[in-house]
Amino acid sequence: MLKPILLVEDNPHDLELTLVALARSQLANEVVVVRDGAEAIDYLLRRGEFAERPEGNPAVTLLDLKLPKVDGLEVLATIRQTDKLRSMPVVMLTSSKEEQDLVRSYELGVNAYVVKPVDFKEFVRAIADLGIFWAVLNEPPPGSQRYVRPT
Numbered sequence: 206m207l208k209p210i211l212l213v214e215d216n217p218h219d220l221e222l223t224l225v226a227l228a229r230s231q232l233a234n235e236v237v238v239v240r241d242g243a244e245a246i247d248y249l250l251r252r253g254e255f256a257e258r259p260e261g262n263p264a265v266t267l268l269d270l271k272l273p274k275v276d277g278l279e280v281l282a283t284i285r286q287t288d289k290l291r292s293m294p295v296v297m298l299t300s301s302k303e304e305q306d307l308v309r310s311y312e313l314g315v316n317a318y319v320v321k322p323v324d325f326k327e328f329v330r331a332i333a334d335l336g337i338f339w340a341v342l343n344e345p346p347p348g349s350q351r352y353v354r355p356t
Contacts, residue, residue, distance in 0.1 A: 207264070208234065208263055208264040210232070210264055211237050211245070211248065211249070211263040211265070211266040212224075212227075212237065212238045212239070213245040213267065213268045213269055213277070214269045215269065215271075215273055219321065220238065222329075222332075225329065226328060226332030229329055230334075237263065241275065242272040242274050242279060242280045245280050249263075250287070262290060265294040265335075266284070268315075269297075270299035270301050271299065277299070278309055296315070298321060298332075298335075300320065
């Protein structure tokens with residue numbers, strides 16, 4: 206069973222575009238959508254409404270920077286401070302071109318920082334490339350399998 210892709214996005218328009226782009230990339234990975242940072246942390250830590258989700262981390266987390274409840278930088282910090290999550294790839298997918306956001310994301314250990322293109326075709330291509338790279342091409346660290354055994 207393939208590991209899912211976690212998409213953390215609160216903007217309905219960007220969410221729709223990202224889902225279309227991932228669908229066009231023809232990845233077999235399930236895309237799990239959460240709409241704020243608190244929900245993302247609950248999903249990753251398997252608590253609250255996600256307490257019963259299958260064990261294992263997503264193949265990659267596509268994380269928006271500006272989120273309600275808990276922002277993307279706080280989610281990233283939580284991921285990097287949690288042993289079970291530390292090696293999981295995280296891509297900041299944001300419309301922010303602010304240097305401080307970029308610098309802080311890398312200081313906290315983001316794997317990639319992608320500014321959402323305004324042009325639809327560019328956006329679809331960028332998301333498809335991200336999905337294929339992180340879910341298919343990237344070699345995960347030892348002990349972190351690309352697949353999750355069904356429970």
